[in-house]
Amino acid sequence: MVHFVGAGPGAADLITLRGAELLRHADVLIWAGSLVNPELLALAPAQCEVHDSARLTLEAVIALIERAEAAGKTTVRLHSGDTSLYGAIYEQAEALRVRGISFDVTPGVSSFSAAAAALGTEYTVPGVSQSLIITRAAGRTPVPEREALKSLAAHGASMALFLSAGLAEHVQRALLEGGAYTEDTPCAVVYKASWPEERVLHCSVKTLVSTLEEAGIQNSALILVGDFLEDAGERSRLYDPAFSTGYREASA
Ligand code: SAH
Numbered sequence: 001m002v003h004f005v006g007a008g009p010g011a012a013d014l015i016t017l018r019g020a021e022l023l024r025h026a027d028v029l030i031w032a033g034s035l036v037n038p039e040l041l042a043l044a045p046a047q048c049e050v051h052d053s054a055r056l057t058l059e060a061v062i063a064l065i066e067r068a069e070a071a072g073k074t075t076v077r078l079h080s081g082d083t084s085l086y087g088a089i090y091e092q093a094e095a096l097r098v099r100g101i102s103f104d105v106t107p108g109v110s111s112f113s114a115a116a117a118a119l120g121t122e123y124t125v126p127g128v129s130q131s132l133i134i135t136r137a138a139g140r141t142p143v144p145e146r147e148a149l150k151s152l153a154a155h156g157a158s159m160a161l162f163l164s165a166g167l168a169e170h171v172q173r174a175l176l177e178g179g180a181y182t183e184d185t186p187c188a189v190v191y192k193a194s195w196p197e198e199r200v201l202h203c204s205v206k207t208l209v210s211t212l213e214e215a216g217i218q219n220s221a222l223i224l225v226g227d228f229l230e231d232a233g234e235r236s237r238l239y240d241p242a243f244s245t246g247y248r249e250a251s252a
Contacts, residue, residue, distance in 0.1 A: 002065055002075045002096060006083040006108015007031070010195035012039040014114070019106045027073035030061055032087075035080035035220065037195070044076075053077075058088070062095045069101055082110035085134065086162055112160040114193035115222045118200050123158040125228045126236050131157040137164040137171050153178025156185075158226035165189065165221040168209045175205050175225060186229035187211075191221040202229070 003022045008014035015023075023029070023043040031041065033052035041050060049068075053061055061077070068075045079087040083105050096103050112134060116122055123132040133152050136143065141163075143149070152159070153175045164171050175181045183206035191199040203211035208223065237243040244250040 002069075002077060002101060002103035004077045004079065004083050004089055004092070004103060004105040006087075006106060006110075007036040007040055007078050007080055008109040009081050009111040009114035009193050010035075010037055010198075011114075012037045014109045014194055015040060016106060016108060019108060022076050022106060023078070025074060026076040027071075028064065028068040028075040029078060030056075030064060030075065031078040032080050036078055040078065058091055058095070061092065062099075065096070065101065066099065079108070080111070081114075082108045085110055085112075086136070111162075111190075111193050111222055115160065115188075115190035115224060118190050118193045118198055119188060119224075119229070121228065123160070123226070123228055125158075128227045129156070129158040131155070133157050133159045134162070135159065136162045137167040137174070139163070139167050149174035150177040154180050156180030156226070158228045159224065161223040161225070163219075164223055165191075165212055166218040168212045168223075171223060172205060172208050175208075181205055181225060185225060186227065188224045188229055189215070189217060189221050190224065191215070191217050193222070 005019040005022055007019065020043055023040065024045065026044050026048050028049045029044050030051045030053050033054040044050065051064055065075050077092065079089065083089050084107065093103065124130050133155065135147065135149065135152055137149055149171065161171060176183065183204060185205045187203050187205055187208050189201040189203065189212060199215070201211050201215055205225065238245060241251045
């Protein structure tokens, strides 16, 4: 049996209770060493066999899993953040299906959630934006043409850019070409959200490139864009006395 587990964004206590329990029973642990907190390895039993996937190909990962399966062992495949975003789960799941190896997936706290927590805010501010676009700039990994950053930027919605801190010039240009954000639209760079070395840098679309350059940040960071970063929202209907909900009659 293989358990894919989201490790959370960094802080070791942001893994889920279920994820931690699965780690405690792992015979084989394959972890994404570049972004997952090594403190989590301490949860695995002393005799657990540990492999850092940063050094492995997909084929090598699958070979380790096949070997573990043949020995009747339980494998935990630990990915950073949540398993549903930029984790290369898909190709592993396919390879396991083909081989008839059963697996399940335990989600984790994504870095985009930890970044909003670091900012003490939310992406969906009434009257400002009710949508979050999660995307990345095209780099060595291509992005489908219909999802080009320029076209996504035409919405002016809240945006979280993964894997793009090293592509700031491209990001800045595409954000402006979209036509909905301006040079003054607020941006934030959140580096290593929830880690002790977390940094939050506030800037604007205009100063995004210089901000990243001056901070020397190329990776392990999210670029957030949108007016949600400014305190310009309306109050929510959910807690408005004049608004009835399924649980509460309007009182004013
Ligand atoms: N599945 C992960 C994303 C993995 S892709 C998740 O849900 O968060 C790796 C990218 O995620 C990094 O390049 C960076 O853009 C972002 N990232 C991961 N952890 C981060 C953190 N703690 N703080 C900021 N960005 C992070």
